[in-house]
Amino acid sequence: MRAVVCNAYGPPESLVVAEFEPLTPGRGQVVISVKACGVNFPDTLIIQGLYQFKPSPPFSPGSEVAGIVKSVGAGVEHVRPGDRVISIAPYGGFAEEMVAEAAAVIPMPDEMDFDVAASFAMTYGTDFYALKDRARLQPGETLLALGAAGGIGLAAVELGKAMGARVIAAASSEEKLAICRQHGADATINYVSEDLKERIKTLTNGQGVDVVVDPVGGGYSEPALRGMAWNGRFLVIGFTTGEIPRIPLNLTLLKGCSIVGVFWGSFNARDPQHSQENLRELLGWLQEGKLRPLISARYPLEQAADALNDITHRRVTGKVVLIV
Numbered sequence: 001m002r003a004v005v006c007n008a009y010g011p012p013e014s015l016v017v018a019e020f021e022p023l024t025p026g027r028g029q030v031v032i033s034v035k036a037c038g039v040n041f042p043d044t045l046i047i048q049g050l051y052q053f054k055p056s057p058p059f060s061p062g063s064e065v066a067g068i069v070k071s072v073g074a075g076v077e078h079v080r081p082g083d084r085v086i087s088i089a090p091y092g093g094f095a096e097e098m099v100a101e102a103a104a105v106i107p108m109p110d111e112m113d114f115d116v117a118a119s120f121a122m123t124y125g126t127d128f129y130a131l132k133d134r135a136r137l138q139p140g141e142t143l144l145a146l147g148a149a150g151g152i153g154l155a156a157v158e159l160g161k162a163m164g165a166r167v168i169a170a171a172s173s174e175e176k177l178a179i180c181r182q183h184g185a186d187a188t189i190n191y192v193s194e195d196l197k198e199r200i201k202t203l204t205n206g207q208g209v210d211v212v213v214d215p216v217g218g219g220y221s222e223p224a225l226r227g228m229a230w231n232g233r234f235l236v237i238g239f240t241t242g243e244i245p246r247i248p249l250n251l252t253l254l255k256g257c258s259i260v261g262v263f264w265g266s267f268n269a270r271d272p273q274h275s276q277e278n279l280r281e282l283l284g285w286l287q288e289g290k291l292r293p294l295i296s297a298r299y300p301l302e303q304a305a306d307a308l309n310d311i312t313h314r315r316v317t318g319k320v321v322l323i324v
Helices: 041-046 121-134 151-162 174-182 196-203 218-226 250-255 264-270 272-287 301-312
Strands: 002-005 016-019 029-039 064-072 084-088 097-101 105-107 142-145 166-171 187-190 209-214 228-236 258-261 295-300 319-323
Touching (some): 016 301, 029 084, 029 121, 029 301, 064 097, 084 097, 084 121, 105 272, 121 209, 121 228, 121 272, 151 209, 218 228, 228 250, 264 272
Parallel strands (some): 166 187, 209 228, 295 319
Antiparallel strands (some): 002 016, 029 319, 064 084
């Protein structure tokens, strides 16, 4: 089987496609014939040795796959060969086959396309965990999504609307903001041409926003925090700008607000049952038409570096997917 391989930490251009022997599942494991794999910002960090965990090379990046069960190990009963499934793993998805722990494998609806399934779990799963479990977003509250045209941001826009919130989308261009409005944003902010804090104040009549989804970091985090309402919840999801902000903690005192960390990968590992319950609920919403994942580009395995570079340089709206 073929796989995209990171033989040494480095940029996307250092990845190679190589041939390997077919994979074999161990006890409690499943081998999946991968049909599609989502490409996410953490993949750009893992190949450089910059993520929270550092697999030892050689390894294949990619953590979000959809495919067909090829074989199962001892003790696996909820899926069998031939089943269409979705799975999340720390890495290994940029390949024709991937080994997954059975606890991280869930059946996918028959009518669901593989590319949609592979672009769904990580972004919507992260945001649902953030909004439902960490922020406890309530109907009628106001949600601000930073980087709102990216994978995490656009999923937050859709989920915020589905959960009854008023959604403000902030992004870096009018083209991106138009996409946010198409996916349900009630109001938008161009944080390149507008003052983020002042625009939040205007759009909320001085009350501020109740919840902020921040996958961006950098210079946008502090003004967003300054635009929070009393008892607000600021969700720290990532730092796609490459800069981890240093926040004056007196702001949390003055605003009576909370800064809340969101690490879905760790949550998924620590509480897989709850995580799968969330994903099943999300799949139901998808089937009901409440969620509309946007895939802006599809690449073959051989162009994995192009997909990763598009994410690194923030050229992506919604998600990009490798088609195997």
